[in-house]
Every structure is written in structure tokens, then in C-alpha cells.
Amino acid sequence: MTAVAVSALLATAAWVSAEDARKWIGDRQENIATLIYGVPQSDDAPIAFRCELPARDFFVTLAMDPNFEPKAGTVPLTLTAPPSTEQLALEADILFIEDMEVTFLEAKPAFDVPIARMLKQGSELRFTLGEKTFVYPLAGAADAMGPIEAACAKPT
Numbered sequence: 001m002t003a004v005a006v007s008a009l010l011a012t013a014a015w016v017s018a019e020d021a022r023k024w025i026g027d028r029q030e031n032i033a034t035l036i037y038g039v040p041q042s043d044d045a046p047i048a049f050r051c052e053l054p055a056r057d058f059f060v061t062l063a064m065d066p067n068f069e070p071k072a073g074t075v076p077l078t079l080t081a082p083p084s085t086e087q088l089a090l091e092a093d094i095l096f097i098e099d100m101e102v103t104f105l106e107a108k109p110a111f112d113v114p115i116a117r118m119l120k121q122g123s124e125l126r127f128t129l130g131e132k133t134f135v136y137p138l139a140g141a142a143d144a145m146g147p148i149e150a151a152c153a154k155p156t
Contacts, residue, residue, distance in 0.1 A: 021039045021040075021044075022037055022038055022039055022044065022046075023037070023038075023039075023040070023140050023144075024036070024037050024138075024139075024140040024141040024143070024144040024145070025037075025038065025040060025144055026144035026145055026146055026147040026148060027147055028147035028148075028150070028151060030053075031052065031053050031054075032050055032051065032052055032053060032151075033050065033051045033053070033147045033148040033150070033151035033152065034048060034049065034050045034051075034147070034148060035048070035049040035050075035119070035141070035144060035145050035147070035148045036048045036049070037125075037136055037141075045063070046062065046063045046134075046136065047060075047061070047062055047063075047125070047136060048060075048061045049061075049119075049148055050148070051111060051148050051151045051152035053151055056111070056151070056152050056154075057108065058108065058109060058110065058111040058152050059106055059107070059108055060079070060090070060092075060106065060107045060108075060109060061104050061105070061106045062077070062092070062104065062105045062106075062127055062134070063102065063103075063104055064103040064104060064105060065103075066101055066102065066103065068094075068103040070094060071094065071096040071103065072094055072096060073093075073094050074091050074092060074093055074094065075091075075092050075094060075105065075129060075130075076089065076090070076091060076092075076129075076130075077089075077090045077091070077092040077105055077107060077127055077128070077129055078090070078126075078127070078128040078129075079109075079115075079118070079125070079126070079127055079128075080118070080122075080125075080126045080128070081118035081119065081121070081122025081123070081124065081125050081126065081138060082122060082123060082124060082126070083121075083122070083123065084117065084118055084121060084122055086114045086117070086118060088109055088114065088115065088118075090107035090109055091107065092105035092106060092107040093105070093106050093107070105127075105129070111148075111149075111152035111153065111154075112154075116145070116149060116153070119138065119141045119142065119145055120141070120142040120145065121142075122138045122141075123137070123138060123139075124136060124137050124138055125137075125138050125141075
């Protein structure tokens, strides 16, 4: 599944007044497993983690405000999940879909023990981009991450 296909899942992002209805949703299809934070059965999903199979390519996608600048290139993005002191320093591609006028940041970290631990044990997920930090609750993420963890975890 490409970033453009995932954009349908993320299209209206954080600006919908449905924040209270958002929850973590895990799903597995034939060639993809996802962990999405959003409103079920809607386009409201500011965060998506996905694992593309069979390669086990792992992606983190964050929907941005429609006025986000720049519209192309890469930006540094830091991911933390307090109370954990671990942090992931990512280089995120800027994906602007002109016909939908939506912008996403997408990074491709490894799905490893630190990211799994952050999602399972953190109280909130923080994406820091320069001086701005976006914060999302992690309540329910541990229960919903079974499909993506099973699909993307490295065989032992």
C-alpha cells in the first residue's frame, strides 16, 4: 500500500472535532498490517503505522495541518512516549497530495523493541518537529497493536 493509498485513511486528520471519539485500531489485510489512531469508520486518523508485507517495511505517517510548509523535501522528526526515556530521531519525507490538499510526514524506521515498547508502555505519543510537539494519548494502543506486531516483528 502506498502513501497515497494510506492518505485515504488519513485525509481529514487532526482538524475534525472528533478527538474524543478517536481510538487505536489494529488491522491486518493480506499485504498490510496497520495501527491507526483515529475515529473508526471515518477519514479522521492523524497517525498511522503500517507494515507492508512480505518485505516487512514499516512506516509511520503523521497528518499535518493543510497549511504546513514546505510541501516537499524532508524534515527531522523526533518520536517519544513518556515515561520512557527512549527517543527515535527520524527523517520524515513530506508528502503533499495536491488534488486533496493534504500534507503528511512519513518516516520509515525499523519496527524494533524500542518502538514496540514505546507504543505498549508509553502514556502518550509525542512527535516533535522543530519547536512544535504533537501529543496523542496511547491508551488502548497496546491492545490494538497485535496485528502490526505479529506482521512486522523480526523472526527470532
